[in-house]
Amino acid sequence: MKALVNAPENVVAEALEGMALAYPELLHVETEPRFLRRSDAPRRGKVALVSGGGSGHEPLHGGFVGSGMLDAACPGEVFTSPTPDQILAAAQAVNGGAGVLLIVKNYTGDVLNFQLAAELLAAADIPTETVLVDDDVAVTDSLYTAGRRGVGATVLIEKICGAAAEAGKSLADVARIGREVNAAARSMGLALTPCTNPQAGQPSFQLGEQEIEFGIGIHGEPGRSRIPLAKADTLTEMLLTPILADLPFRSGDTVLLFVDGLGATPLLELYIVYRAATRIAEQHGLRISRRLVGSYMTSLDMAGVAITLLRMQEDWLGYWDAPVRTPALSWGATPC
Amino acid sequence: MLTTTNLRAWLDCLHGRLVQEKDQLNALDTAIGDADHGSNLLRGFQKVQEKLHDNDPPDIPALCKLVGMTLISTVGGASGPLYGTFFLEVGKSIAAGSTAVAPESFATALAAGLRGIQRLGKAELGDKTMVDALSPAIDALLANQSPATAAQAARAGLAATIPLVARKGRASYLGERSRGHADPGAASAALLFDCLATATPSS
Incomplete structure (x- = not known):
């Protein structure tokens, strides 16, 4: 196959370096362990949104890190979920004291790694809620499968919950909104x-x-x-x-x-x-x-x-329209 | 008795087999998953080798914990937490300070490891997962069979996944189309027991 690659094993690392260079005002890239965070995180008193998943879905999730959306994103290898230590480090780095919302797409690997991370966060006394995204109607038989996959609703949840968090909603409220959006998508x-x-x-x-x-x-x-x-x-x-x-x-x-x-x-x-x-x-x-x-x-x-x-729902319209400034979604916000 | 040396030989063997068979595991995963099971496990067991080069765990529980934590933090996907939990639970089931363990106690520890996998992944026998190879192999060891017999049981369990429809993990999205392919997780689990047979003295 033809691709703009230097070394296949380095695609994720090199792409993240490129993102950091392209958006220095919006995000920082940490390498050990690997995650992206808002340059102005942690935001005191704001619920922190952390998501992540395999790489290869760009701009998801790293492209949605910034004001009005995610506080941190944890990229795994291509199509491979991130590991619990990445998620833990990201959550600890962006927690502003109001707790952490983990947004997780329903794939076995993502679910297991975020579950282990949530246990570690609980042990570290960081209030944590998880929204599991499973909007894919292509999976019809949820009883005999790993359940419906998380797909496009993820982007909508990250935007709407991001705005709700910016508006000062509590962790419980932001998590509830995320679950309601998932259920309606x-x-x-x-x-x-x-x-x-x-x-x-x-x-x-x-x-x-x-x-x-x-x-x-x-x-x-x-x-x-x-x-x-x-x-x-x-x-x-x-x-x-x-x-x-x-x-x-x-x-x-x-x-x-x-x-x-x-x-x-x-x-x-x-x-x-x-x-x-x-x-x-x-x-x-x-x-x-x-x-x-x-x-x-x-x-x-x-x-x-x-x-x-x-x-x-009526209140989601305002959250959708609320200012956002990330590499991939940007409207209504004054450049910083 | 199984010694720390046996267990390190087990890990060396696994690393070597993964180097050789990474592409085959990826190919199995291409058919019903996302083509990276071999690469992910090799990354994890490679890291285990590096850590063991720099560290010398004093006993079997410490060795198992190092392996488990390393797999959880380097493999990713579902197999990282599952195999990582397996080694963590095996380590927890062996008395601290042990540098050798009787085969029966080791079989019991492996059974605790399997319970850890099932607690996390919620897979049952016949769901077309690693459990289908692990379970018969561990049953053989619990029945005082040799590691070589356990390895054969794992291979038979792997073969038995071919006609099954996957009910867990990413292959489950394929429904009927997952039939006719061996499960990559069961294939890596079979490697685990091939290497156990290689690395332990037959009783």
Whole structure:
């Protein structure tokens, strides 16, 4: 595979160095153990938000470190969860005395490592709450699987909880809001191509010219079914139909519509999907009050798209609109 | 008796086998996971080797604790906490100060390690996980069978994962499509017992 890599084993370290150099005013990168934190953390009296997960999903999570979103992010190796000592060190570094909220995507590795970290934090007398994100409707059989995966809702939770924390909400309140956002969000994605982990050097699966992988996860793991390629409007409807039915979303609901690129899909195509999605949502009587279009939670160089729909509550609108200044999301805030 | 020297030989063997078989474990993980199980474990056991080069744990519990903590802090993924907890629990089950342990006591300690894995990962036999290789192997040792017999039981457990549908971990997302592939975690667990057989005297 062709990639801009010096040494496969150094991709995460070198990318983090690059981020630190690109955003010196926003974040600091610690290396032993490895985490990113807001340059102005800890913020006294503010609930600290800490997330993390495997690398390869950029800008998630490091790109969301900054005012109005995460206080710290713990990157693991590519597609490998971070370790408990990273999470512990990050939480200790950014805890401003109001406790720490861990935002965890529901994958076995992430869950186990964050669980061990939460036990260590408890032993260190740091109040900790965990929000587990599991919005992926592609996983239908939760009883006989590791449960639904955490996908696009993660970005929305990090933004909304980040604003709630900035507004001075307590740890219990911020955690409750995070769980409510998760419960009101549903997502589904598809891949047009596999992705290639630079450390593996080979694509995670093979797809024919006219095939797509439907119900994909974000780690290059194959989805639930392989189907023929179809027009963008058709595929968008195939993604939205299970999402709409699952919550279920009802006529009159106010929603946030998030169209996420998986890494190698151009914005030109994402807007085509967004256009189709708005038409379908409106046919269902949904009112789209907020939207996000772009590649925010990716799967390396995978081409594809995921759609997340969130049924909004009144107070979340204000949290969504609240100022944010991070490498990947930035609005309403004066540059520092 | 199993001595600290036997256990260090066990770890040396595991490191050596992981160097040789990393790509095979990654390939198994490519089929039903995310292609990094071999790389992640090798990173952990490589670090164990480095720590043992600089440290000389005085007894078996200290050795097991060093291995467990190192795996938890370097491997990541699910396998880091699971194998790390395994070694921590094995160490806790052996009396402090022990530099040698009877095979029966070691089998009991390994069983405590397996309970630690199941407490954390909540996997049962037949879920297509490392438990499917660990459990029959540890049962063999508890029944006073030789480490070589336990290694065969682990291999049989690994083979038995092939027709199963995964119910835990990332492979579970594939549903029926996880059938027909051996579980990478069971494959690394089988290595654990191959090496135990190599590193311990047969009784």
